[in-house]
Amino acid sequence: MTLDLDPRNTARLTISCADRKGIVAAVSQFLHHHGANIIHSDQHSTDPQGGQFFMRMEFHLDGLDLARDQFERAFQKEVAGPFEMTWKVWYTAQPKRMGIMISKYDHCFLDLLVRKRRGELDVEIPLVISNHDTLRGDAEMFGVPFTHVAVTRANKAEAEAEQARLFAEVGVDFVVLARYMQILSGDLLQALGVPVINIHHSFLPAFIGANPYRAAFERGVKLVGATAHYVTEELDAGPIIEQDVARVTHRETPETLMRLGRDVERQVLARAVKAHVEDRVLVSGNKTVVF
Amino acid sequence: MTLDLDPRNTARLTISCADRKGIVAAVSQFLHHHGANIIHSDQHSTDPQGGQFFMRMEFHLDGLDLARDQFERAFQKEVAGPFEMTWKVWYTAQPKRMGIMISKYDHCFLDLLVRKRRGELDVEIPLVISNHDTLRGDAEMFGVPFTHVAVTRANKAEAEAEQARLFAEVGVDFVVLARYMQILSGDLLQALGVPVINIHHSFLPAFIGANPYRAAFERGVKLVGATAHYVTEELDAGPIIEQDVARVTHRETPETLMRLGRDVERQVLARAVKAHVEDRVLVSGNKTVVF
Amino acid sequence: MTLDLDPRNTARLTISCADRKGIVAAVSQFLHHHGANIIHSDQHSTDPQGGQFFMRMEFHLDGLDLARDQFERAFQKEVAGPFEMTWKVWYTAQPKRMGIMISKYDHCFLDLLVRKRRGELDVEIPLVISNHDTLRGDAEMFGVPFTHVAVTRANKAEAEAEQARLFAEVGVDFVVLARYMQILSGDLLQALGVPVINIHHSFLPAFIGANPYRAAFERGVKLVGATAHYVTEELDAGPIIEQDVARVTHRETPETLMRLGRDVERQVLARAVKAHVEDRVLVSGNKTVVF
Amino acid sequence: MTLDLDPRNTARLTISCADRKGIVAAVSQFLHHHGANIIHSDQHSTDPQGGQFFMRMEFHLDGLDLARDQFERAFQKEVAGPFEMTWKVWYTAQPKRMGIMISKYDHCFLDLLVRKRRGELDVEIPLVISNHDTLRGDAEMFGVPFTHVAVTRANKAEAEAEQARLFAEVGVDFVVLARYMQILSGDLLQALGVPVINIHHSFLPAFIGANPYRAAFERGVKLVGATAHYVTEELDAGPIIEQDVARVTHRETPETLMRLGRDVERQVLARAVKAHVEDRVLVSGNKTVVF
Incomplete structure (x- = not known):
């Protein structure tokens, strides 16, 4: 040796x-x-x-x-x-190519960019696609290619075809939905043909759906959480990679709850992406084995 | 001074x-x-x-x-x-009188008895009511009065009337359901007329219902939790007092998941009961303020 | 009303x-x-x-x-x-002015810049002083004024006088040492005349000193931590504002320990700074009250 | 199969x-x-x-x-x-034989007894030795043999010889110091000839020594911890098996700090003992591998 x-x-x-x-x-x-x-x-x-x-x-x-x-x-x-x-x-000589999809929330996106820049995530980011133009500046600041693909109810199928084409053009090994506020159709998942990781802003399966912090606030929970999972056709039901929670009190407003939750989202997504990048996550039916 | x-x-x-x-x-x-x-x-x-x-x-x-x-x-x-x-x-010169209801699970019950005995909980326990005779030995070991009231589908109303009568006879300031595996009717809650604290073996509102550990195992979650809440007529929907979670991995079986979860249940129930005993919990609609 | x-x-x-x-x-x-x-x-x-x-x-x-x-x-x-x-x-109409001191580590610095940019921290950053030129690019990327003040054993007194002068010139309400790898003299602390917050990369008082991750690795601990505290003349002994830990296992190398630790450092420093900015931290002798 | x-x-x-x-x-x-x-x-x-x-x-x-x-x-x-x-x-057909040494604190002792009774720990407890008679009642309540061996400065060597003789007589596979308030001499460790697990009431290596909660209170820490480790001749320096912490605030008194700490002690010791019983802990120099 x-x-x-x-x-x-x-x-x-x-x-x-x-x-x-x-x-x-x-x-x-x-x-x-x-x-x-x-x-x-x-x-x-x-x-x-x-x-x-x-x-x-x-x-x-x-x-x-x-x-x-x-x-x-x-x-x-x-x-x-x-x-x-x-x-x-x-x-391992070859870094994985990570596509990113975003909307208007920047906390997970900036966190991934910072970690990539710091060398914590051994990836290349050939393309970021957003359905809004809001975060173009952030992408440019970090020197990452950004494309705006508007998605409306009317053009969803074409927009998704365009998204698949753009990712195929640059080549990606996986895609991260860093708070992308659209549901991916089964067609798009199939066209992408690579694993897609989503961050859900609740401790799944609690508060499935669109506004989990509001729901958590109204239920008066004492913990808020986040869940990173592989995306499948069934919404919020794909194999869970990582989850975590933060303690909250009666003092939270919906806003402070959201702020605390976003710190958890960032951490959970970063850990899930890192585990995926290092080939630690094996899918087992609707569950994962994370070595 | x-x-x-x-x-x-x-x-x-x-x-x-x-x-x-x-x-x-x-x-x-x-x-x-x-x-x-x-x-x-x-x-x-x-x-x-x-x-x-x-x-x-x-x-x-x-x-x-x-x-x-x-x-x-x-x-x-x-x-x-x-x-x-x-x-x-x-x-504070007057310890609160805590009624307990149990079935066959002993982990929360023994934890309360140990904490009372050690002086961590400033309570008296005038009566334990169980719908099974299983844990009589535990109660006797700690010198706590135990009564078995069998509950069947047929006798539920009479059994509940008997439970209310027994607690009224000794006088209780609140009742703890330490994994009591029956749903309390609105009539019983009203007859008791004191706060009732339940420990639910999941991170509510996830896995509402009868077998949350099995459901958690099947969903492949990475955390299991427990929730202590005041009991209201609507099942699993009362004001949450305390919640916590424990990290689990793909290695868990339904059995190890349950064992890890029971440690959380004990802790969460103990903290909720202590907060209640010290008058730290104020109800605010379907939520709590915990000072 | x-x-x-x-x-x-x-x-x-x-x-x-x-x-x-x-x-x-x-x-x-x-x-x-x-x-x-x-x-x-x-x-x-x-x-x-x-x-x-x-x-x-x-x-x-x-x-x-x-x-x-x-x-x-x-x-x-x-x-x-x-x-x-x-x-x-x-x-509150007036944001606090936060001075920052750094060396070569970027994780805490980038985290503060991102949080400021996202509006999570209600501060202005009139000046960043570093004893290395390494992170000038990061400061510029976020549009924050950056000055390099080299510090050697020989020029330490003059360098500190220059640092105090530069901060006084722009005006700061507090200073954050975001992994600044130099000890501040009592003279500098006095000249600054504002609270100074440091992030120590261990769970103080364990592993006081220069290389806590190496020490933690060698001791075989199962948790690594970080501590944010106000700086006093006595090294690593000022009032603690916030602490947290992350679980580690026998699998960690000194490098992975450090990486996990840095996530904790970021979070702990961000929480401490936010609490300070919101006037939640009151000093009580060598301790803090954090409301 | x-x-x-x-x-x-x-x-x-x-x-x-x-x-x-x-x-x-x-x-x-x-x-x-x-x-x-x-x-x-x-x-x-x-x-x-x-x-x-x-x-x-x-x-x-x-x-x-x-x-x-x-x-x-x-x-x-x-x-x-x-x-x-x-x-x-x-x-695994053969449960391990666990000797226990205690003084006057009952929280860890009762926790081990409850877990053994509930079947969570697959052990036999052939003997409990205490240097005080205080907890005899607890041992008897759970049907566990208890012997009081008084230890004074004068008789320490003879007392230790007696302890070793008593454990040898019944046969033990390992010994747990469940808050035993005496230091074991190298001679006793050698005479026992089996692994000895101790629970230290702090996050080692912070607050080594006799009164860690008082020290933690005076340092104003925001977390209190506990450490389970194998005992070696060097005090508080043996291989760490498990550690955990609980969050505390400025509101704690030395008494509430201690109460919160004891919940951590119980949990940490229970996890360490369970890992040991299941042969998950391998010693590697002054560290452990915990599978």
């Missing part, structure tokens, strides 16, 4: 399959045999008897005796095929 | 009324004039323009120049009447 | 004095008598027998029958003088 | 050794080959280049083709020996 391994020369292998004996042995044997140096390994089994198995391994490529395409062919043939695995490998 | 004031010789005055100028001045003038030594004072206004005003004051009785009944008559006449206040005074 | 009160036309009165009977009555009488409409009122007594009394009141100026200087003279004469109060009044 | 596996018929294998390639492959191969059905697997590497490797595996014994002693001999010979592992295996 050499002491000068390049920390960026690693790969992350994520796997899910029906649980059965010998999976861990097969995967670790394969990597061991080909000279990969495993740095992290996580696994989860929903139920050892007939459940689903999930695994995430991060390993150095330095000692690997296979080129990328050789690795992928060999792994599919020797391990993934026999165990009928759903799997992928991500090479 | 003498240095030997008896810390138990205090009173707590709680007030609510329509907000207007001069309330604080009137109350503090009155207490000051009659020699009361204010220890704590909290106030809250839902909206300075036409809102509701809430106040809690704790003061020593030592310097007071009025006897209890004189105090109450004078305060009503000079302050509470003119401002149309809803108010009460509680003398 | 009119319904069109200007929400910015309010004042905040903060008071501290030796505790004795009649303070609340005197203050509220005075305000009531002169037509002030109290919106919020908080009070705290460290010990009703011979302790210190603290009060914060926010009231509308609309109904007040006194001009600013009349109010101040009358309050001093009728209330503050007799009770020997330390007090001040702040008019 | 049969569907009627006995959930209590499992074993937990914990391993630590110098990190090198092939460990995971070797262990999982071995278990797979002998028919063990892995339920959970966790691993951690402090540093993939020359660090320490830790692993915890839980597996069903049902399919295993080796008897207990065969398993242990074979694993030592085929896997543990070649990799120079420190390892052990625990069979």
Whole structure:
């Protein structure tokens, strides 16, 4: 083992399959045999008897005796095929390309821009699409391409087609709805063809819908929360990646509740995006495994 | 000011009324004039323009120049009447009498018994009523009177009448449902005539209903919570006193979720009961002010 | 009471004095008598027998029958003088002027800039002073004046004199050390003559000193924290305004510990600054009362 | 795979050794080959280049083709020996025997007794030793053997010898200091020969020493904490298992600080004990890995 391994020369292998004996042995044997140096390994089994198995391994490529395409062919043939695995490998040398969709709220958007700029999020941001022109200045301040695509009831289908086309043109690995105040149609989700992460401004499943802070205020809750989840066709029902809450008191107005909630939104979305970027989130039905 | 004031010789005055100028001045003038030594004072206004005003004051009785009944008559006449206040005074020398209703779950019940025994909760427990005989041993272990009142679909009305009669016989200042697995009818609530505190095993309003941990497991949430609230006729909709959550992961089973949740339930119920016992909770419509 | 009160036309009165009977009555009488409409009122007594009394009141100026200087003279004469109060009044129409000192770390600095820009912090930022030129670009991006004052062991006294002069020139109501990596001398603190808030990257008093994340890593703690405090001559010993922590595990490296810690630093500093800006923090010896 | 596996018929294998390639492959191969059905697997590497490797595996014994002693001999010979592992295996059918040492504080003690009684902690409690007779009644209430061993400055060595003898007589797998107010000598730790868990009433390393709540009160902290750690000869410096905090305000007295702190102590100790009982805690120098 050499002491000068390049920390960026690693790969992350994520796997899910029906649980059965010998999976861990097969995967670790394969990597061991080909000279990969495993740095992290996580696994989860929903139920050892007939459940689903999930695994995430991060390993150095330095000692690997296979080129990328050789690795992928060999792994599919020797391990993934026999165990009928759903799997992928991500090479960390390549930052993920993150598309962003926004409306008028800037708190989550600015937070992502600041974290990207500070090097906390290893991403490129090839495009921001907004249905309002409000935050163009913020995007420009951070040197991020911004396009305004107006969405009305009348033009929704064309607007969505345009959004899909724009993202396809630049190429994105995933899309973040940083308080995008429109519902994405199933057609758009399919056209995008990449994971879409949304931040919902409540502790789902409480206060589903359009005005959760008002609803929270009226119910007199003592905590407000936020939920980051993958978007599915069913509104607010996609797999939850991360949630958190902040304590509030009877002193809050709808405005202070919202302000406290926005701090939670920022944090929750940032954690979810970071976990996604690092290939830590595996989807399991309508839930997630977050390693 | 003498240095030997008896810390138990205090009173707590709680007030609510329509907000207007001069309330604080009137109350503090009155207490000051009659020699009361204010220890704590909290106030809250839902909206300075036409809102509701809430106040809690704790003061020593030592310097007071009025006897209890004189105090109450004078305060009503000079302050509470003119401002149309809803108010009460509680003398701390007298521990509150706490009735408890339980079924088969022991975690909240044992927690209350331990806290009472340790002197953390300044209460007397004149009676525990259960619809099962399961926890009789626990009650006896702690020397607390226990009565089993079976409740069936057929006898519910009579059972509730019996429960109300039993509590009335011993006298209770409030009742705690420490995971009592029955819905109290409006008739029983009225017959009890005292505040009733319930612990709901979820972060209300999420997972209203009978099996919230199963629902939380199936939704794949990343936090489980508990909610203590006053009971009203509308199920799970009464004023929330306290809420909290615990972080969970994809590793939880419904069983571990429940175990983690029960630690939250205990804590949340204990805090809510302590706040109620210390007259810190004022009801404001379907919400609470917790000083 | 009119319904069109200007929400910015309010004042905040903060008071501290030796505790004795009649303070609340005197203050509220005075305000009531002169037509002030109290919106919020908080009070705290460290010990009703011979302790210190603290009060914060926010009231509308609309109904007040006194001009600013009349109010101040009358309050001093009728209330503050007799009770020997330390007090001040702040008019919310006037945003506080916040000086910032930084070195090379940008996370707290960018967070303050973003919050100011979003209107979360009601401040003006007339000047940022840094002992490095590193973050000039960030300041310029947000349109905030930035001056580089190099500090070496040799020139420290002159550099500090220059810093004091620069802040005096523009005028600041308080100064925030947003991870400024130099110790301020007593002379500088005195020359500034305004409160100085520091963010320490640990849960004080644990890990006092220069490299708390390394120390936390080596001690194997399960939580990392941050502490915002007023700066006094004694290092890391000033009155604590706010603290918080984040959970960490054995998986952290010194780098991930630092990254998690920085999220806490940002939040804690932002909350402390907001509380200070809203006149919620009263100093009580080496502690704070935070209303 | 049969569907009627006995959930209590499992074993937990914990391993630590110098990190090198092939460990995971070797262990999982071995278990797979002998028919063990892995339920959970966790691993951690402090540093993939020359660090320490830790692993915890839980597996069903049902399919295993080796008897207990065969398993242990074979694993030592085929896997543990070649990799120079420190390892052990625990069979879950056998509850761990927990010794308890206490003084006069009952909150942690009662919490452990309640959790044991409720089945939350899978332990037997063969003996409680106290240096005071105060809590005998609590022990008896829960049917747990209690012995009073008075400890004075003069008899400390003999008292400790007696304590070690008493625990040896009944046999314990670990000892919990549930607010035992004496320092254990190195001799006693050696004589016990099992892990000893202590609950310290502060967020270590802040407020080391005898009266942390008083120190926290005087420092004006905004959070109080508790730390559960393994006991070593150096006071308050052993490997930390679990920590947590509770938010406090300027309103706390030393008494309320202590009361809030005790709720944290209980929770932190309970979580640490549960983790230990489930073989989730591996010691790594002066730190822990908690799976």
